[in-house]
Amino acid sequence: MVEPTVANVVGTITYQQEIALDALGDTFSRRDEITDVTYEPGENHWLQTHFAPDDTYVAFYRSGKCSIAGGNSVEHFYEVAERVNNVMRDILEFEYEPKVEISNIVATWDTGSPIPLEALTIELGMTQTEYEPEQFPALMYRRENYVILVFASGKLLCTGLTDLDDVTDAIEDMVSRLQAVV
Template sequence: MGSTINVENVVASTKLADEFDLYKIEAELVGAEYKKEKFPGLVYRVKAPKAAFLIFTSGKIVCTGAKNIEDIRRVIIALAETLKSIGIENIYSEPEIIVQNIVATADFKVDLNLNAVVLGMGMENVEYEPEQFPGVVCRVKKPKV
């Protein structure tokens, strides 16, 4: 019986332009939400593949919610085309996409004694505060995960 590993979320960032007028994007892009007093970025969600964007006036974009890196690339390129189609100019043609984080889950198909896991891995490599979060956060230096 092996474990099942699933990628739950990929977070990536890029820069699509030198700057954006978020009010214009909100006015033209159906479903876009920009509440400057609550958050400095515009939030925009897409359904296929499922992802969400945080778009900033600096031209920077954070994309989250995709299940793989290829979907990240697809939705960012699609967003660039959508922005062009609503009249946003000077969109970069070859944006560098940087994966910031990948969240994956695994089912080891056994019950784990988290206290023993913490002791076994060494306190300097783990975070375990069961009152705050019912899991152990393990940090590995090589590879950095």
């Protein structure tokens, strides 16, 4: 059974109102839960923050959305989302439940042995793979809703899925396909 290592969980929270980023930045600069605040409207159209205690990156947009990056597990992502919502509920005084959703899980797996990428390209089929070692050191295996990077070292990286079970299934499928070439 494959148990991938989660490298990053990215997702969003949607608030049902626009957010005045300059005012939010001023408020955040006085809050202990926020370890860093950057708002430079001439350079970026979003407010950048880091939330304590683990300095997880959270960006806020005027539209009422915020994005969270750097979760090291699905549970961690939801814990950060809850912390963000608690702060925002205190500031914006809303009573609804904001929409929280994961948009991407990046996970890795090490097969423990080298992989002949040229042979794997043929095995997987040229229509779903890209392998140009002069430009990028990994084989890219593209499916409808995810990509797996396969490195000659035997390491795999999966991105594009939003459910950890789907990530595990995708990596298990690749591992079974690798058996034909190693």
